Protein backbone atom coordinates (compact mmCIF):
# COMPACT_ATOMS: atom_id res chain seq x y z
CA UNK A 391 0.00 0.00 0.00
CA UNK A 392 1.24 3.47 -0.89
CA UNK A 393 0.05 4.80 2.44
CA UNK A 394 2.67 2.70 4.24
CA UNK A 395 5.52 3.81 1.98
CA UNK A 396 7.36 7.06 2.68
CA UNK A 397 6.56 9.74 0.06
CA UNK A 398 10.00 9.83 -1.56
CA UNK A 399 10.10 6.05 -1.93
CA UNK A 400 6.61 6.04 -3.44
CA UNK A 401 7.71 8.71 -5.94
CA UNK A 402 10.83 6.70 -6.78
CA UNK A 403 8.74 3.54 -7.29
CA UNK A 404 6.42 5.44 -9.64
CA UNK A 405 9.36 6.93 -11.56
CA UNK A 406 10.78 3.42 -12.05
CA UNK A 407 7.36 2.11 -13.14
CA UNK A 408 7.07 4.99 -15.61
CA UNK A 409 10.51 4.23 -17.11
CA UNK A 410 9.67 0.52 -17.42
CA UNK A 411 6.38 1.38 -19.15
CA UNK A 412 8.16 3.77 -21.53
CA UNK A 413 10.62 1.09 -22.67
CA UNK A 414 7.76 -1.39 -23.01
CA UNK A 415 5.55 1.02 -24.99
CA UNK A 416 8.38 2.08 -27.27
CA UNK A 417 9.13 -1.57 -28.03
CA UNK A 418 5.53 -2.63 -28.64
CA UNK A 419 4.77 0.45 -30.77
CA UNK A 420 7.70 -0.39 -33.03
CA UNK A 421 7.38 -4.19 -33.03
CA UNK A 422 4.36 -4.36 -35.37
CA UNK A 423 0.60 -4.95 -35.07
CA UNK A 424 1.02 -8.64 -34.13
CA UNK A 425 3.08 -7.80 -31.05
CA UNK A 426 0.66 -5.03 -30.00
CA UNK A 427 -2.40 -7.30 -30.37
CA UNK A 428 -0.68 -10.10 -28.43
CA UNK A 429 0.23 -7.89 -25.48
CA UNK A 430 -3.24 -6.26 -25.45
CA UNK A 431 -4.84 -9.73 -25.44
CA UNK A 432 -2.79 -10.81 -22.43
CA UNK A 433 -3.61 -7.60 -20.58
CA UNK A 434 -7.32 -7.96 -21.35
CA UNK A 435 -7.39 -11.47 -19.94
CA UNK A 436 -5.57 -10.35 -16.79
CA UNK A 437 -7.90 -7.33 -16.37
CA UNK A 438 -11.06 -9.43 -16.77
CA UNK A 439 -9.74 -12.00 -14.28
CA UNK A 440 -8.91 -9.23 -11.79
CA UNK A 441 -12.26 -7.44 -12.28
CA UNK A 442 -14.26 -10.64 -11.78
CA UNK A 443 -12.43 -11.27 -8.56
CA UNK A 444 -12.61 -7.77 -7.10
CA UNK A 445 -15.61 -5.94 -8.58
CA UNK A 446 -19.02 -7.27 -7.48
CA UNK A 447 -20.69 -5.41 -10.38
CA UNK A 448 -18.43 -7.01 -13.02
CA UNK A 449 -18.73 -10.43 -11.37
CA UNK A 450 -22.49 -10.14 -11.63
CA UNK A 451 -22.48 -8.91 -15.24
CA UNK A 452 -20.06 -11.68 -16.32
CA UNK A 453 -21.83 -14.49 -14.40
CA UNK A 454 -22.71 -16.48 -17.53
CA UNK A 455 -19.28 -16.16 -19.18
CA UNK A 456 -16.66 -18.94 -19.09
CA UNK A 457 -13.57 -18.33 -16.90
CA UNK A 458 -11.28 -18.42 -19.96
CA UNK A 459 -11.58 -18.68 -23.71
CA UNK A 460 -14.00 -15.76 -24.14
CA UNK A 461 -13.78 -13.28 -27.00
CA UNK A 462 -13.90 -9.51 -26.50
CA UNK A 463 -17.26 -9.40 -28.31
CA UNK A 464 -18.71 -11.83 -25.73
CA UNK A 465 -18.30 -9.25 -22.97
CA UNK A 466 -21.34 -7.06 -22.25
CA UNK A 467 -21.28 -3.34 -23.05
CA UNK A 468 -21.11 -1.11 -19.97
CA UNK A 469 -22.79 2.31 -19.80
CA UNK A 470 -21.67 5.27 -17.70
CA UNK A 471 -25.07 5.64 -16.06
CA UNK A 472 -25.14 2.05 -14.75
CA UNK A 473 -21.53 2.22 -13.48
CA UNK A 474 -22.10 5.53 -11.71
CA UNK A 475 -25.40 4.31 -10.25
CA UNK A 476 -23.66 1.27 -8.74
CA UNK A 477 -20.31 2.94 -8.03
CA UNK A 478 -19.50 1.11 -4.76
CA UNK A 479 -20.08 -2.31 -6.36
CA UNK A 480 -18.04 -1.35 -9.44
CA UNK A 481 -14.77 -0.27 -7.77
CA UNK A 482 -12.23 -3.00 -6.98
CA UNK A 483 -11.00 -1.50 -3.70
CA UNK A 484 -13.57 -1.85 -0.89
CA UNK A 485 -11.92 1.09 0.90
CA UNK A 486 -13.19 3.38 -1.88
CA UNK A 487 -16.78 4.53 -1.30
CA UNK A 488 -18.59 7.01 -3.49
CA UNK A 489 -19.68 9.21 -0.61
CA UNK A 490 -16.07 9.64 0.55
CA UNK A 491 -14.86 10.35 -3.02
CA UNK A 492 -17.58 12.97 -3.42
CA UNK A 493 -16.53 14.54 -0.13
CA UNK A 494 -12.92 14.64 -1.35
CA UNK A 495 -13.72 16.34 -4.67
CA UNK A 496 -16.08 18.82 -3.03
CA UNK A 497 -12.91 20.52 -1.77
CA UNK A 498 -11.27 22.28 -4.73
CA UNK A 499 -7.96 22.55 -2.81
CA UNK A 500 -7.64 18.78 -3.37
CA UNK A 501 -7.21 19.21 -7.15
CA UNK A 502 -4.13 17.15 -8.12
CA UNK A 503 -3.93 15.47 -4.72
CA UNK A 504 -4.62 11.79 -4.20
CA UNK A 505 -7.68 10.30 -2.58
CA UNK A 506 -6.54 7.98 0.25
CA UNK A 507 -2.96 8.92 -0.79
CA UNK A 508 -3.35 6.62 -3.77
CA UNK A 509 -5.92 7.53 -6.43
CA UNK A 510 -6.14 10.64 -8.57
CA UNK A 511 -9.79 11.65 -9.06
CA UNK A 512 -11.25 13.28 -12.16
CA UNK A 513 -14.73 14.62 -12.61
CA UNK A 514 -16.38 14.95 -16.01
CA UNK A 515 -19.71 15.73 -17.58
CA UNK A 516 -18.74 14.00 -20.82
CA UNK A 517 -20.46 14.26 -24.15
CA UNK A 518 -23.47 12.31 -22.89
CA UNK A 519 -24.26 15.03 -20.37
CA UNK A 520 -24.27 12.69 -17.37
CA UNK A 521 -21.59 13.43 -14.78
CA UNK A 522 -18.82 10.93 -14.06
CA UNK A 523 -16.35 10.39 -11.24
CA UNK A 524 -13.21 8.55 -12.34
CA UNK A 525 -10.32 7.31 -10.20
CA UNK A 526 -6.89 6.49 -11.59
CA UNK A 527 -4.55 4.12 -9.78
CA UNK A 528 -0.74 4.59 -9.66
CA UNK A 529 -0.12 1.93 -12.34
CA UNK A 530 -2.49 3.71 -14.76
CA UNK A 531 -0.83 7.09 -14.10
CA UNK A 532 2.58 5.56 -14.90
CA UNK A 533 1.17 4.21 -18.18
CA UNK A 534 -0.34 7.58 -19.19
CA UNK A 535 2.98 9.30 -18.46
CA UNK A 536 4.89 6.69 -20.45
CA UNK A 537 2.56 6.93 -23.46
CA UNK A 538 2.82 10.73 -23.48
CA UNK A 539 6.63 10.58 -23.20
CA UNK A 540 6.87 7.96 -25.99
CA UNK A 541 4.81 10.18 -28.25
CA UNK A 542 6.66 13.41 -27.36
CA UNK A 543 9.98 11.72 -28.16
CA UNK A 544 8.75 11.33 -31.77
CA UNK A 545 7.93 15.04 -32.27
CA UNK A 546 10.59 17.10 -34.00
CA UNK A 547 11.06 20.28 -31.99
CA UNK A 548 13.47 23.17 -31.72
CA UNK A 549 15.65 22.40 -28.67
CA UNK A 550 17.30 25.85 -28.80
CA UNK A 551 13.86 27.49 -28.58
CA UNK A 552 13.02 25.36 -25.53
CA UNK A 553 16.30 26.26 -23.78
CA UNK A 554 15.95 29.97 -24.61
CA UNK A 555 12.58 29.93 -22.82
CA UNK A 556 13.88 27.88 -19.85
CA UNK A 557 11.47 25.06 -20.77
CA UNK A 558 8.55 27.10 -19.38
CA UNK A 559 5.21 25.36 -19.82
CA UNK A 560 1.82 27.10 -20.01
CA UNK A 561 -1.48 25.29 -19.65
CA UNK A 562 -4.67 27.18 -20.59
CA UNK A 563 -7.58 25.12 -19.25
CA UNK A 564 -10.65 25.03 -17.03
CA UNK A 565 -9.15 25.24 -13.55
CA UNK A 566 -12.18 25.36 -11.28
CA UNK A 567 -12.85 21.66 -10.67
CA UNK A 568 -11.26 18.19 -10.69
CA UNK A 569 -11.04 18.00 -14.48
CA UNK A 570 -8.56 15.47 -15.91
CA UNK A 571 -6.27 18.05 -17.54
CA UNK A 572 -5.82 20.37 -14.55
CA UNK A 573 -5.66 17.52 -11.99
CA UNK A 574 -2.96 15.72 -14.04
CA UNK A 575 -1.04 18.95 -14.46
CA UNK A 576 -1.18 19.79 -10.74
CA UNK A 577 -0.04 16.25 -9.95
CA UNK A 578 2.96 16.58 -12.29
CA UNK A 579 3.86 19.98 -10.82
CA UNK A 580 3.69 18.59 -7.26
CA UNK A 581 5.94 15.66 -8.24
CA UNK A 582 8.48 18.02 -9.87
CA UNK A 583 8.49 21.20 -7.78
CA UNK A 584 11.52 22.63 -9.63
CA UNK A 585 9.80 22.69 -13.03
CA UNK A 586 8.68 25.96 -14.63
CA UNK A 587 4.99 25.60 -15.22
CA UNK A 588 2.04 27.93 -14.97
CA UNK A 589 -1.69 27.49 -15.30
CA UNK A 590 -3.95 30.02 -17.02
CA UNK A 591 -7.74 29.92 -16.74
CA UNK A 592 -9.64 29.37 -19.96
CA UNK A 593 -12.30 31.67 -18.48
CA UNK A 594 -9.97 34.68 -18.51
CA UNK A 595 -10.69 37.31 -21.20
CA UNK A 596 -8.62 36.58 -24.31
CA UNK A 597 -7.00 40.03 -24.15
CA UNK A 598 -5.72 39.39 -20.61
CA UNK A 599 -4.54 35.88 -21.57
CA UNK A 600 -2.57 37.46 -24.40
CA UNK A 601 -0.94 39.92 -21.99
CA UNK A 602 0.06 37.30 -19.41
CA UNK A 603 1.29 34.82 -22.02
CA UNK A 604 3.39 37.58 -23.61
CA UNK A 605 5.01 38.20 -20.22
CA UNK A 606 5.52 34.49 -19.49
CA UNK A 607 6.94 33.47 -22.95
CA UNK A 608 6.33 29.71 -22.70
CA UNK A 609 8.33 27.04 -24.57
CA UNK A 610 5.30 24.69 -24.36
CA UNK A 611 1.71 25.82 -24.80
CA UNK A 612 -1.12 23.41 -24.01
CA UNK A 613 -4.87 23.94 -24.37
CA UNK A 614 -8.08 22.88 -26.08
CA UNK A 615 -8.27 23.22 -29.88
CA UNK A 616 -10.95 25.95 -29.73
CA UNK A 617 -8.82 28.05 -27.36
CA UNK A 618 -5.69 27.39 -29.44
CA UNK A 619 -7.57 28.61 -32.51
CA UNK A 620 -8.43 31.84 -30.71
CA UNK A 621 -4.81 32.26 -29.56
CA UNK A 622 -3.49 31.44 -33.06
CA UNK A 623 -5.68 34.25 -34.45
CA UNK A 624 -4.22 36.61 -31.81
CA UNK A 625 -0.71 35.46 -32.86
CA UNK A 626 -1.45 35.92 -36.56
CA UNK A 627 -2.72 39.45 -35.89
CA UNK A 628 0.41 40.30 -33.90
CA UNK A 629 -1.11 40.90 -30.46
CA UNK A 630 0.19 37.60 -29.05
CA UNK A 631 3.96 37.51 -29.43
CA UNK A 632 5.01 34.10 -28.06
CA UNK A 633 7.10 31.52 -29.96
CA UNK A 634 6.57 28.13 -28.31
CA UNK A 635 8.58 25.12 -29.49
CA UNK A 636 5.61 22.75 -29.20
CA UNK A 637 1.87 23.28 -28.87
CA UNK A 638 -0.18 20.50 -27.24
CA UNK A 639 -3.84 20.09 -28.13
CA UNK A 640 -6.37 17.91 -26.33
CA UNK A 641 -9.80 17.75 -24.73
CA UNK A 642 -11.70 18.37 -27.97
CA UNK A 643 -11.36 17.19 -31.56
CA UNK A 644 -8.69 19.03 -33.55
CA UNK A 645 -9.58 19.44 -37.24
CA UNK A 646 -6.78 19.28 -39.82
CA UNK A 647 -7.52 22.89 -40.90
CA UNK A 648 -7.32 24.13 -37.30
CA UNK A 649 -4.05 22.23 -36.82
CA UNK A 650 -2.60 23.84 -39.95
CA UNK A 651 -3.69 27.33 -38.78
CA UNK A 652 -2.18 26.83 -35.30
CA UNK A 653 1.10 25.45 -36.68
CA UNK A 654 1.40 28.31 -39.15
CA UNK A 655 0.63 30.97 -36.54
CA UNK A 656 3.12 29.66 -33.96
CA UNK A 657 5.69 28.24 -36.39
CA UNK A 658 5.98 24.95 -34.48
CA UNK A 659 4.45 21.46 -34.48
CA UNK A 660 1.14 20.69 -32.76
CA UNK A 661 0.99 17.51 -30.71
CA UNK A 662 -2.59 16.24 -30.81
CA UNK A 663 -3.80 13.89 -28.10
CA UNK A 664 -7.16 12.12 -27.90
CA UNK A 665 -8.02 11.29 -24.33
CA UNK A 666 -10.92 11.29 -21.90
CA UNK A 667 -11.55 11.29 -18.17
CA UNK A 668 -12.03 7.54 -18.54
CA UNK A 669 -8.56 7.11 -20.06
CA UNK A 670 -6.15 10.02 -20.28
CA UNK A 671 -4.17 8.66 -23.26
CA UNK A 672 -6.27 6.96 -25.92
CA UNK A 673 -4.52 8.02 -29.14
CA UNK A 674 -1.92 10.43 -30.49
CA UNK A 675 -1.89 12.39 -33.75
CA UNK A 676 0.58 11.74 -36.59
CA UNK A 677 1.90 13.94 -39.39
CA UNK A 678 -0.58 12.34 -41.83
CA UNK A 679 -3.57 13.66 -39.87
CA UNK A 680 -4.59 10.38 -38.23
CA UNK A 681 -4.81 9.50 -34.56
CA UNK A 682 -2.98 6.31 -33.59
CA UNK A 683 -4.59 4.29 -30.83
CA UNK A 684 -2.24 3.35 -27.97
CA UNK A 685 -3.40 -0.19 -28.68
CA UNK A 686 -1.04 -1.90 -26.26
CA UNK A 687 -3.01 -0.26 -23.40
CA UNK A 688 -6.33 0.71 -25.00
CA UNK A 689 -8.83 -1.28 -27.04
CA UNK A 690 -11.14 0.94 -29.08
CA UNK A 691 -14.07 -0.55 -31.00
CA UNK A 692 -16.25 1.46 -33.36
CA UNK A 693 -19.73 -0.10 -33.22
CA UNK A 694 -23.22 0.34 -34.68
CA UNK A 695 -26.33 1.12 -32.58
CA UNK A 696 -26.94 -2.64 -32.11
CA UNK A 697 -23.36 -3.19 -30.86
CA UNK A 698 -22.14 -4.89 -34.05
CA UNK A 699 -18.71 -3.78 -35.34
CA UNK A 700 -18.57 -0.84 -37.76
CA UNK A 701 -16.50 -1.73 -40.86
CA UNK A 702 -13.29 0.26 -41.48
CA UNK A 703 -13.84 3.46 -43.45
CA UNK A 704 -17.32 4.05 -42.01
CA UNK A 705 -18.29 6.30 -39.13
CA UNK A 706 -19.37 4.36 -36.05
CA UNK A 707 -22.53 5.05 -34.05
CA UNK A 708 -20.48 5.01 -30.85
CA UNK A 709 -17.15 3.74 -29.51
CA UNK A 710 -16.39 1.12 -26.89
CA UNK A 711 -13.35 1.77 -24.74
CA UNK A 712 -11.39 -0.83 -22.80
CA UNK A 713 -8.75 0.71 -20.55
CA UNK A 714 -6.14 -1.99 -19.90
CA UNK A 715 -4.08 0.20 -17.55
CA UNK A 716 -6.49 1.15 -14.77
CA UNK A 717 -7.88 -1.44 -12.38
CA UNK A 718 -9.60 0.56 -9.65
CA UNK A 719 -12.65 1.10 -11.92
CA UNK A 720 -12.57 -1.57 -14.65
CA UNK A 721 -13.67 -0.02 -17.95
CA UNK A 722 -14.23 -2.93 -20.31
CA UNK A 723 -16.27 -2.32 -23.49
CA UNK A 724 -17.45 0.96 -21.97
CA UNK A 725 -19.67 3.13 -24.16
CA UNK A 726 -17.61 6.29 -24.63
CA UNK A 727 -20.18 8.04 -26.86
CA UNK A 728 -17.70 9.31 -29.48
CA UNK A 729 -17.99 8.45 -33.17
CA UNK A 730 -14.86 7.24 -34.93
CA UNK A 731 -13.73 6.12 -38.38
CA UNK A 732 -11.06 3.46 -38.48
CA UNK A 733 -8.67 3.35 -41.43
CA UNK A 734 -8.71 0.12 -43.41
CA UNK A 735 -5.02 0.48 -44.24
CA UNK A 736 -1.82 0.93 -42.36
CA UNK A 737 -1.02 4.65 -42.08
CA UNK A 738 1.48 6.12 -44.52
CA UNK A 739 3.41 7.57 -41.55
CA UNK A 740 4.67 4.02 -40.84
CA UNK A 741 3.04 3.55 -37.44
CA UNK A 742 2.00 -0.01 -36.63
CA UNK A 743 -0.84 1.26 -34.41
CA UNK A 744 -4.48 1.41 -35.61
CA UNK A 745 -5.34 4.74 -37.25
CA UNK A 746 -8.64 6.48 -36.46
CA UNK A 747 -10.37 9.81 -36.89
CA UNK A 748 -12.82 11.15 -34.33
CA UNK A 749 -15.98 12.99 -35.39
CA UNK A 750 -15.41 16.73 -35.57
CA UNK A 751 -15.92 19.10 -32.71
CA UNK A 752 -19.52 19.40 -31.69
CA UNK A 753 -19.41 22.99 -30.42
CA UNK A 754 -18.95 26.33 -32.17
CA UNK A 755 -16.68 29.26 -31.36
CA UNK A 756 -19.13 32.14 -30.82
CA UNK A 757 -18.47 35.48 -32.53
CA UNK A 758 -20.41 38.12 -30.58
CA UNK A 759 -20.67 41.83 -31.30
CA UNK A 760 -19.76 44.23 -28.49
CA UNK A 761 -21.35 47.63 -27.76
CA UNK A 762 -18.35 49.18 -29.57
CA UNK A 763 -19.27 47.13 -32.68
CA UNK A 764 -16.21 44.90 -32.32
CA UNK A 765 -16.61 41.14 -32.91
CA UNK A 766 -15.27 39.21 -29.90
CA UNK A 767 -14.72 35.46 -30.27
CA UNK A 768 -15.56 33.29 -27.29
CA UNK A 769 -14.37 29.77 -26.49
CA UNK A 770 -17.25 27.24 -26.40
CA UNK A 771 -15.47 25.28 -23.69
CA UNK A 772 -15.32 28.37 -21.49
CA UNK A 773 -19.06 29.03 -22.00
CA UNK A 774 -19.93 25.42 -21.18
CA UNK A 775 -17.69 25.45 -18.08
CA UNK A 776 -19.29 28.65 -16.75
CA UNK A 777 -22.82 27.23 -17.13
CA UNK A 778 -21.99 23.84 -15.62
CA UNK A 779 -20.08 25.21 -12.67
CA UNK A 780 -22.80 27.75 -11.84
CA UNK A 781 -25.85 25.50 -12.20
CA UNK A 782 -24.61 21.88 -11.90
CA UNK A 783 -26.76 21.18 -14.97
CA UNK A 784 -25.03 19.01 -17.57
CA UNK A 785 -27.56 18.95 -20.39
CA UNK A 786 -27.95 22.45 -21.78
CA UNK A 787 -27.49 24.51 -24.89
CA UNK A 788 -26.18 28.04 -25.24
CA UNK A 789 -27.23 29.12 -28.74
CA UNK A 790 -26.11 32.37 -30.36
CA UNK A 791 -29.31 33.57 -32.05
CA UNK A 792 -28.27 37.11 -33.00
CA UNK A 793 -25.16 39.30 -33.28
CA UNK A 794 -25.40 40.04 -29.54
CA UNK A 795 -27.95 37.50 -28.30
CA UNK A 796 -27.71 34.11 -26.65
CA UNK A 797 -30.64 31.79 -25.91
CA UNK A 798 -29.98 29.50 -22.95
CA UNK A 799 -31.84 26.16 -22.98
CA UNK A 800 -31.41 24.06 -19.85
CA UNK A 801 -32.82 20.61 -19.24
CA UNK A 802 -33.99 21.39 -15.74
CA UNK A 803 -37.09 22.88 -14.20
CA UNK A 804 -35.10 24.16 -11.24
CA UNK A 805 -35.60 27.91 -11.43
CA UNK A 806 -32.63 28.66 -9.19
CA UNK A 807 -30.25 26.62 -11.42
CA UNK A 808 -31.65 28.41 -14.48
CA UNK A 809 -31.17 31.81 -12.88
CA UNK A 810 -27.64 30.95 -11.68
CA UNK A 811 -26.59 29.73 -15.14
CA UNK A 812 -27.94 32.85 -16.84
CA UNK A 813 -26.35 35.19 -14.28
CA UNK A 814 -22.94 33.44 -14.49
CA UNK A 815 -22.97 33.54 -18.28
CA UNK A 816 -23.77 37.28 -18.29
CA UNK A 817 -20.96 37.93 -15.80
CA UNK A 818 -18.51 35.91 -17.90
CA UNK A 819 -19.50 37.77 -21.07
CA UNK A 820 -19.13 41.13 -19.30
CA UNK A 821 -15.52 40.15 -18.47
CA UNK A 822 -14.93 39.58 -22.20
CA UNK A 823 -16.15 43.13 -22.97
CA UNK A 824 -19.55 41.75 -23.97
CA UNK A 825 -21.73 43.22 -21.21
CA UNK A 826 -24.19 44.28 -23.95
CA UNK A 827 -24.97 40.67 -24.97
CA UNK A 828 -28.54 39.67 -24.08
CA UNK A 829 -28.88 36.24 -22.46
CA UNK A 830 -32.46 34.95 -22.47
CA UNK A 831 -33.75 31.80 -20.79
CA UNK A 832 -35.42 29.73 -23.50
CA UNK A 833 -38.25 27.58 -22.19
CA UNK A 834 -37.60 24.95 -24.88
CA UNK A 835 -35.36 21.93 -24.30
CA UNK A 836 -31.91 21.81 -25.94
CA UNK A 837 -32.16 20.86 -29.62
CA UNK A 838 -30.41 17.62 -30.50
CA UNK A 839 -28.42 17.65 -33.75
CA UNK A 840 -30.56 15.76 -36.28
CA UNK A 841 -27.59 14.39 -38.22
CA UNK A 842 -25.52 13.00 -35.36
CA UNK A 843 -28.26 12.62 -32.74
CA UNK A 844 -25.95 14.41 -30.29
CA UNK A 845 -26.50 17.40 -28.08
CA UNK A 846 -24.28 20.34 -29.01
CA UNK A 847 -23.83 22.45 -25.88
CA UNK A 848 -22.59 25.67 -27.50
CA UNK A 849 -23.81 26.46 -31.00
CA UNK A 850 -24.21 29.39 -33.33
CA UNK A 851 -27.65 29.44 -34.95
CA UNK A 852 -27.11 33.00 -36.14
CA UNK A 853 -26.35 33.44 -39.84
CA UNK A 854 -25.61 37.08 -40.71
CA UNK A 855 -27.56 38.15 -43.82
CA UNK A 856 -25.33 38.37 -46.88
CA UNK A 857 -25.18 41.66 -48.75
CA UNK A 858 -26.63 41.50 -52.25
CA UNK A 859 -23.99 41.97 -54.99
CA UNK A 860 -23.77 45.48 -56.37
CA UNK A 861 -25.27 47.13 -53.33
CA UNK A 862 -23.22 49.43 -51.17
CA UNK A 863 -22.11 48.10 -47.80
Ligand SMILES: [Zn+2]
Nearest residue numbers: 676678737739
Ligand atom coordinates in the same frame (compact mmCIF):
# COMPACT_ATOMS: atom_id res chain seq x y z
ZN1 LIG B 1 -0.02 7.94 -39.08
